[in-house]
Amino acid sequence: MMLEQMTEIAKQAGKFLKENEGNISRIDEKGSFTNLVTDIDKGSEKMIKDFIEKNFPGHGILAEESGASSPLSEYRWIIDPLDGTTNFTHSFPVYCVSIALELRGEVIAGVVYDPNFGELFSAEKGSGAYLNGKRLRVTSAATLEKALLATGFPYDVRHNPFNCIQHFEAFLLKAQAVRRLGSAALDICYVASGRLDGFWEVNLHPWDTAAATLITAEAGGKVTGFNGEKYSIYQRDIVLSNGVLHDQMLEVIKQNL
Ligand code: IPD
Ligand code: CA
Ligand code: CA
Secondary structure, three states: OHHHHHHHHHHHHHHHHHHHOOOOOOEEEOOOOOOEEEHHHHHHHHHHHHHHHHHOOOOEEEEOOOEEOOOOOOEEEEEEEEEOHHHHHOOOOOOEEEEEEEEOOEEEEEEEEEOOOOEEEEEEOOOOEEEOOEEOOOOOOOOHHHOEEEEOOOOOOOOOOOOHHHHHHHHHHHOOEEEOOOOHHHHHHHHHOOOOOEEEEOOOOHHHHHHHHHHHHHOOOEEEOOOOOEOOOOOOOEEEEOOOOHHHHHHHHHHOO
């Protein structure tokens, strides 16, 4: 099944990232000094695309650094070759590879591989979520006072109209604690695995969220937009929780919009 091949290439790309940490030859800015891309992001992306083109010719691809291809098939692969580039450039060991597969616009499988911990998060639609083969389940924390949350700040935080800093402040005062790890795909998988109880962010892209949101949903979590609407990987805002906390999180966001 495709999940096996997704796992194989995610692990190969993750190994490539780890081997090249501290060995970056080129860092470019993508429109802002905060949004970086390295030759290693590009090398990882090429490795994953070459694998897909060889094994699944005709499938569509949407990859962060090279954009979208025109698919001949109903399948489309959504790739973040290195989620957590800023961390990577500092050898701060929180980054991963994210690969998802869409069929007719619906995400049906996803893997997120963290080469630092050797952790492979995976899910197929309707078949549960797993971490290195072990079934995942979200937490049952029922109040924000008991909740460990995470978020990320968009690269354009200096101009973003979405009140990211007010949201951060409001959650900081309500939750047990708030973390900022620097890899949205891992943040989301950590809700699936019960290490976090909830997550929110603005300005994410499909390659950040496609695999990880399927994994969290398959682990029993809830994923919506800021207004509580059904989440689409093509929207920018996201709220994700163990389900029980969801309305409390939406309320905090609403009060600070
Ligand atoms: C970024 C990370 C970060 C999030 C940013 C993303 P990148 O992805 O996921 O945690 O806050 O919004 O763009 O650029 O490292 O692939
Ligand atoms: Ca990313
Ligand atoms: Ca990336």
